[in-house]
Amino acid sequence: MATKARKRYATDAPSQAANGAEDDEDIVRPSEDDDDGVDDAADGDENDDRNGIATVAGGSEMGIIEEIYCENFMCHRRMCVRLCRNINFITGENGSGKSAIIAALQICLGASARSTHRGKSIKNLIRHGHDGNAIVRITLLNDGRFLFLATGMSKPHVANGTDAFRPEQYGKHIMVERVIRRDGSAEYRLKDEHGKLVSKLKADLEAMLDHLNIQIENPCAVLDQENAKLFLKGDPSDKYKFFLQSTDLYKMRATFAKVEDETRMRQESTLVHEEKKLKVLFKAKEEADRLYEEAKSIGHLKEELGSLKQSLAWSFVHAQELTLHDMQAQLDQSLHMQQVSREKVDRRQQMVDARTAEQTDKNNALQALDAEKDALQRQQQTLQQEIRELRLPVQKKHAEKSNLEHQIRSSHARIKRIEHEKATKQAKYQQYLRSLESQQAKQAEAIQAAQEALQAAQARYRAIEAKPMEEFSAALDDIEAQHDACNQQKRDATSEVDRLTTRLRALESLSQNKLVAFGNRVPQLQQLIQSNLRKFTAPPIGPLGMYANLRPEFQDYAVAVELVLKNVIGSYLVVNGKDKALLDSFKRQLQMPGNQAPIVIAPRRGRKYDNLRLPEGRLGAHSVVSLLDVEDADVFNALVDVASIEGKLVYPTRQEAERETMEGDPGRQRFARFVSEVYLPNGDKLNVRNGNVAYIANKGQRHARILSQDSSAEIGELQHRLGRQKEQLQHLVRDEQRLRAQREGLRKQQHQHTTELDAASRNVHRAQTELSALQRQTTDPSESTLDTALLDEELADLTTEIQQAQAALGRLEADLTETNPELQAKEQALAAVHEDGQRLDARLRELQQSVTTAMAQLSSATAKLLRAKNEAKEAACAVAAREAEVAEQQAIVATTTTKATAFCPRVEACTEPPAFYSQQIKDMQVRMEREKQRFDNMDLDDLLVDKEDKCVKYVKKNAEFTKFSENVATVATMLATRKRKWENLRIEIANRTSIGFNKFMQAKNFAGKLKFLHDEQRLDINVMANEAGKTKQSMVSDMKQLSGGERSYTQVALLMALGECIESPFRVMDEFDVFMDSINRTHTLQLLVETSKQASRKQFIFVTPNDLSSVKEDAMVKIQKLNPPRDRLTGPMSQS
Template structure:
């Protein structure tokens, strides 16, 4: 009943002229989904209009990944439809979808050179691999109006799938969506039956044809007239028939006449050959005798071959016995050599072990030797250091003597130049004082400019930069997290197991490979077994939050199964997967403590659909799904689950029985604890990640979030770069200021030093310290004392180093003994290795001989078996040839070689061939049959030639009559079109006339305004002399006049009001609606980007408006 009611609602929605819908799975796709809205339409059409609609009117157009539309469904009324919207909103794409779906090529739509060019280009995510267009046609007529109603029913769905590779296919479906046919021939049959003319520009007028009509010359207009009325197609058919008839006259008839003559000649020749035939039986008898001798000759050859093969078999057996004796001898040699090699290997291993023991003893002695030598090495190093220090002290004593001599010389020079220096010092003092004053002024100027606190500004900038870097790092981490989640969602569409963790697909593969090791197959992840009904899909997030600790779990039957599963889980690196141990059951829990009444259907146990009883029981045990409820709102949940009670003036909150927690669709929940109502908001998850099959909303949200984060990251990066530049500039300013201050301070310090020096030179008449050598004398005394101390210590060290440790000598002796033993062992090892190598070479030679002998024996055994088989085959062939020859004749002993008899047979056959060549290699019976056959062919071809000649002449006569009728029909249609054109032009207060020149194939349009004083000079014959609106109105009038002459169930006009002003557009719309109403059984689809507010509400008119392009929507928001 539910299915029937849903189907009834669907049909009712399809019949409503205002029903326009958007697929719910893509309703949140703001980037790619083209929404269609109904700005003005009636709620129903009159039942009379519905009943009188012609078969083939369009009820629905569906586009998927087609041109600018991701997914769109447009439902059309059965009479008058207006589709409007801004430029770029995809109006013309709907008309292109209609043309493509009904068999038009891409070039016909003027939208691309190939069908693959019509697939939507995606600027986000992966490029679509295909596009789908579908239209639904009415087919509920009675009698012969409907097209195959027993197959398609009351609706015909026509689909065309376009692939990125450039291929496409048609699908004709019935009213329930089942494919009936994929053949284009059936599509063409349907179009012909319903009289749908998709290539007729008057039936489907797109933008390019509309512009061509306005700009075309009279010849183009005449061609448009012929195409619109199907006269062009009829003329093309007549021309094709005429060409085919001429071909039949000129070539086929002449060709068939020549065939009749040739058959007559062949029949006469066959009769003549039959009369001259003679017998040649004597040659055949001799040929039989020769063939008998040939058969027994073959027997003699086979017997000879048999004897030869038998002798070869005996020779092979003799050779095989000889090689077997050699193989046994070599086997004994290999065994003796192998035993000797084993003995030598044991000796080598023994000597190698001795060598290893000696090496270990040497290492221990060397280690002890290094320990004993360590104190002496320290003393030796100290002695060398003392000797080095003594050498340095001696050099310093020599330098001190030289310094004392220099001081005495400088003192003498100083005394001689003292008076001259004092005179110059006064002048230098004044100069230095002036430079010092200038430097102090410069310093005060720099200090005034350096009042800026560089350190504070730098600290502030550094703090801001650190903050910006932290924000950028956080933003980068968030981008990576959002990007990873977005990538994970896209991967889940290919493999749902990825929703439970990246390693879960590999874990399931390991489980499948090791199923025989489990006592019972593991079940999981449990989320795969949980589904939510379609009408409860909006509760998916709440259900996943309730079950989130169980969805990625697996059920095993025992502890050993859990241990095995742990190992597989570690191998797959699935740490997030949990394991539950539970006994298997074939029934779900009964008697669950679920809430009573209407609350029961809100319990999670009633919401989720779980077919596996083990999974259901685990959810009950772990997640308590029987006591957790979900409501659409908090208010509804509180009103229906809380049973409040007041005690001692206070209000205590309690749930009804078997209710523990209540969730909302967004994941928020509330609960009762100790009489209080608690509430926890969901801040962790916004979308269901495991149970949801449609992640488009989360994917779009994450994509938008990623774009925002990208822009924020770029802003932070620019801010960081700006702050770094400002900090670097401030550092440079600070360094420059400090450099100048440092330079000035150095100059001031230098000048003050020079000034003080000069003042001291003036205050002191003589400096006695120049010749003072007291410090040098003191240093010399200290050095001499240190040298005496070092000499004493050096003597002590020399005495200690002369007495060596006796244990070192013992260790050296032991090492020498061990090294000698090691050399002797090495000598013995080399000898053993040489012996082993020589023995190994002899062993390899013996084995090689043994292998060669074995191979020869195997080869001879195989050859013996082959020869035996050949002997048996030859014996069978001999017997077979004897049997065959005996069946022909008795045995003939005296025979020659088969070649002798073959030559005789060849000679006899040649003689018989020469005889038969005179009669085309046929005997008398064959010649008689040949005469009869050629006579039959001649009679049949004569009858066919006469019938073909009659048909060609009859078709030519009928074609002449059809052309005359076509010319009369063209004249009638031209007259009706001209009258209709004038009728429609009068609506605009114009008079119009169509001037047809059928001979020159031209159509001239004459227009004159109906006003007083009009003359022939006011007639307009050139459309370019009219205004844009008048030209468009003229075009519409001509199209409507031509439309009265065609029988297509629907007519489409795209941008019919181009160049029109508001007045002409209003009149044109009124004209179109009035004309369409007069043809209520037909469907009209008008596409325009302009405003349609002037159209009044009407039960037969439906207006649909497309949303603007995405970039304009974003600009408005």
């Protein structure tokens, strides 16, 4: 700003540096590493010599522009302009992008798009045809060092200045970058000398611009084309406004006007309003004083009320102390009962211990008797076995004796029958003799017929008997064995058909509902979950196989991958035990088997594991985790945690698997690092056991049920197997029916054979019986006499047999009468053992009775002990409850006492209950209320507080009003003073500008004068040629009367004059010479170069499309020419 105190440089005059001669930091020192120095011949003047300080040997003011960079900005795709620190000329044809560089400078340093006169919105400055962002970047000097020569010094010295902006953050250079986006937004970026981002805040950019005194919107500092045209075409009022804006007087005046309006508003409204408030407060204070004086008469009532309140407070304490005393008495009684209960428990415990010891002793004795009884029983069993073995011969002899006795009885019975038969024969013989002739013929015929019948029956029997029964049995056993085997095969075939049919239906249903592959009830479970989602803490995830897809190129590995995921592929994920219990209830509701839909509890992380222990190198591509495509992060983590899919690999062949995953020699082999198992596509598995490779064949699952995308092959195979199985089942059914028919036929044949054989046997026996009867009845002529020889012979044989049997019986009885000493010893030992056992049984019964009695006594004692312990526990609980109540009551008493003590000292004479004092207080308060109604329901203390409060408010408000009035008056006085100073400064700046303007006009042999009409806000420019014969009548006051070149030169002269009155590190002028002819342009360029060299610490940037051949480039002057606009690419620059 022009109104700020100018920085004092080494070239300033003594009058300019009088206020800061003692402060070395005001001297700006140039950078040591400046590339563009100035000529030493231009150093110093006589004022510098008098002050002992020489002109700066080299350096520039902080804030000059070192580089301008554009990317996709206006017509430039990418351009970088590096500027000299003093005088820079940028030239080029129209459309080459000269003004775009000035616009980039303005936009980067905070100007709006409208102020550049290049568009209404900043997004319009992005290069046409580019869809991305535009970037502009300015690099500013921030090096605070300079060289100076003091009196008496032979060499320049380096000193540090303070003009640099935050050098500890930005260093020697500040990069200001602005990113312009297509959506119209933009972003500032302040970077240090290394390009590192320091800030994105516009406030930091404004602080830097203010510190370095960069005025980007000051038309004198940056004069673009539009402002130049406005200056040339504007009227005197526009020029005066330009003057005010260039010197910042316009902004100062606006600030003063704003302050003046605010001050006037405070005087006219705020002060009046506050004065009214002050009067109201004064009246309230007076009224409070009056009420307080009248209310002093009710002070004694308040004292009595205070005494009653003190008694009430301590009456609460007295009541609580009485309650505490009663509770303490109850606690003492409970403690006594607790002690009695403990003593009772001790007695019961001693009794239980005694009963337990007695029970233990008796149990030990009973166990000893049981062991002794077991030994006796084993001994008794041994003796009984030995006795049985010794008695076996005797028992055989007894059996033989019984047989002989039976034989003797049978023989005696037969003898009696023979004698009866002999008598019968004799009777029949007598009868026979009487009917012998008539019966012989009939008997002969009957015997003949009987013999023929017997022969026929015998022939029939031999014919039937010729076929042995063993053949029937063997054939029947063979047929039954074949039938049973056929039945078993039919049952197996039926089960296989049912299994294949179920699997086929499942696969066919799988094409419509993939959930069926996880179990028949899983779809219903999924429906239950969806309808009850609100009951879960987080929605269950599952089955996990629904979230895992095998990549298309690895479909051949589906069986192996399903075997790896066998235990987790059908699982559900929940987040806690509550959700697991709810899901278990759904499974029980659907009666699902336990192996279906297992549940895994795992937290929800929301992101996949990123530290998997995958095998190294090419092995990782064969890991199951690489074969699967799992989108859900929680499912992926569960598969890693439960199935360890990162360490299980699948290879197409066994040879390749062993070659790539095995390490070491045979007998010492091992898997590669992070490899746990290796599978083949058919499900076979490789493992390492004790250094050797183990090959485990897959004998179960042959097809992928879940991960396979196409199940048509398995469906076709199942249909083929089902057809073959049904055909085999039909064959087995036919074979079973045939074998069953054969078995029934054989059984019928066997039964028929047995029946016929029995019938034939009965017929033979009947024929024999009839024949024998007829033969006995028949006698031939030789038997006409009675013949009993056979009976006598048989009788003699029977008599002999009886005699022999009796002799044998006598021998047996003799043998039986003999004793066996060993048997007798064994029997005696057995009797002794039996007697010992009986005695032991008696002792056992007695001891068991004793043990039972002791057990009953122990149970009774234990029950009594438990009751005593329960009573003791109840007593302890009662004591604890009483103690808690006493402690609580003590706390209440302490709290009540503390409150009462805080309220007033202890009052002893308060034996009445609190209700008594409360009633008295209410009565007193009613009485006081009647008195208070006279004073707006306030007591004396309230009135005193109200009086003091209103007095304080009045005093405070009066002080605030007085201070505020003084501040407003002070501000008004200071504003008037500053306005006078501003007017004096305006006059001073106008005079200096007019002098400078005349100086610059004289360089072209003109006399110029600036006529400032401050009251009318006009600036008139008067120009007259310095030629002989020219008078004041030849003075030109209307700029339109001048030629275009003269008018442009006048503009430049005025700008240079105004420039001497402002402080800015750089000045920019765009197309200042477009209306000049070559002569005026040459003079103007010479004036600009000379004037700029005099201000060697400032930077000047002149943009012109015209020829610069008259300007000579040196160490302080740099000319840059832009290429013609034949394309829109990089746009390189050339230097003349």
